[in-house]
Amino acid sequence: IDLAVHSMKDVPTELPEALEIFAMTEREDPRDAISTRFPIAGLDDIPTGATIGTSSLRRQAQLLHVRPDFKIVPLRGNLDTRLRKLQDGEFDAVIVAAAGVRRLGFESQITAYLPLGQSLPAMGQGVLGIECRRNDTVVQEHIGQLNHAPSAFAVRAERALVDRLEGGCQVPIGAHAVVTNASLHLDALVASVDGTRVIRNDIDGSVEDAVALGITLAEQLLSRGADEILAEVYNN
Template identity: 55%
Template sequence: MRNQLRIGTRASLLAVTQSTWVKIQIESTCPGTQVELVKITTKGDRILDVPLAKVGGKGLFVKEIEDALLAGAIDLAVHSMKDVPTELPEGLHIGIIPARETPCDAFLSTRYASVEELPTGACIGTSSLRRKAQLATLRPDLTILDLRGNVDTRLRKLEEGEFDAIILAGAGLHRLGKTDKITTLLTPEQMLPAIGQGALGIELRETDTELLAGLQFLHHRATAVTVAAERAFLLRLEGGCQVPIGAHATLSGDQITLTGLIAAVDGSIVLKEHITGSAREAAALGTALAESLLSKGGKAILDAVYCTGS
């Protein structure tokens, strides 16, 4: 391993916390290596007054970091996998995927114990079309409002009474040491997670084979296999992280089970199926599941989303 490494990361508290965890793992496993964090502001971080789904484009939280990687300004990048587009710039790859945190969404409220307990007309906040669509199916009587900002900003808005409840990724709250803020975790059956939610990805230059070998101790096969199935599903749907698509894969022995979802933003249509097969066929299973949902009305749903930009 090299004596010095530079990790590119978003400047948000969660991103820095995630990258700091990687830094600690490297420095403790490779005592002769010093790791520096290089904080980079992305387009998604700069635009805070517009719902992400209306900003458009893919890679809102990774492009500037990837540019720095290609330019040699950093040696590796740490991303939340749910932010990473399925198609990467030439010369880069996600070489390492550590063990996944919980993939589940978290329900947070200062007054109510669950989504079911919210009164009619209650205001619930989320910036995700995937969450909005599934909430609209679970509770069509709720008022679903956009919620942007970092985790602390979102928690403050909840605590100040701006929302009756909010939905955040459970993994981020766990990593920030804010598990006590979670009222309950929503099961994948209640709300299917985003593709790659809870997983980190370490992006490298393809030519850095020695660095890739040195970081293998961080790689977690089961997480990599399940994320590969989910991302193949997303790739076939040509979706980004801001469309009403969800997927969640689990591994049992050598068998992988993948559940996928395409939904209308208003929750009026929800297409959901699962597929099971060999872990060796993870990507093929993701593609097959996407084809099935597209043929059953998913294409029309996604066309409508892309045309309206909502």
């Protein structure tokens, strides 16, 4: 193949040397979404002790931080499977990425959206990346026009942070950057799986320093105890 399209939240921070993400699309809604079998406005409306389906440790940690009464149950499979399990009564609610639900045409299944203050998304969430060979200038010429620079700067900052934390898509790390003109704001957290500890901070700077900002914020989180939380996650 000549190119591959990925959800950037699922792309490892280290790629094979011969490959690169050459273009990133404009970010869609980065939030996590809730799908339930009953109407709600947000997490507070979900009954005590509800069974919530998600296989993301990041989502689990942040949900339990806000609602420690929830019973979190692993949920795997494609979106069709997840929504069917919800309708079959296996779960009271499932948590999914809003952008993915919209892309597949299931937006009507979203009951509510989790605000970023409650659930910080995974790095790259809502952005598609186009990967190609580093030396394939023909493909690069065609896909370069698809690159959305503000989104690309934001994702670079998020990925630099996760790379410095030595994390991946299944580690309880949230990161979300916003680019406004030439400025970049990065918000990030590391949480314990049970949600009892959340270390969160943010940083501002120039878009040209996106990678450096991500590394700096990661080091700030590590100095505040994120290293201990991550060590526990990796050792379990």
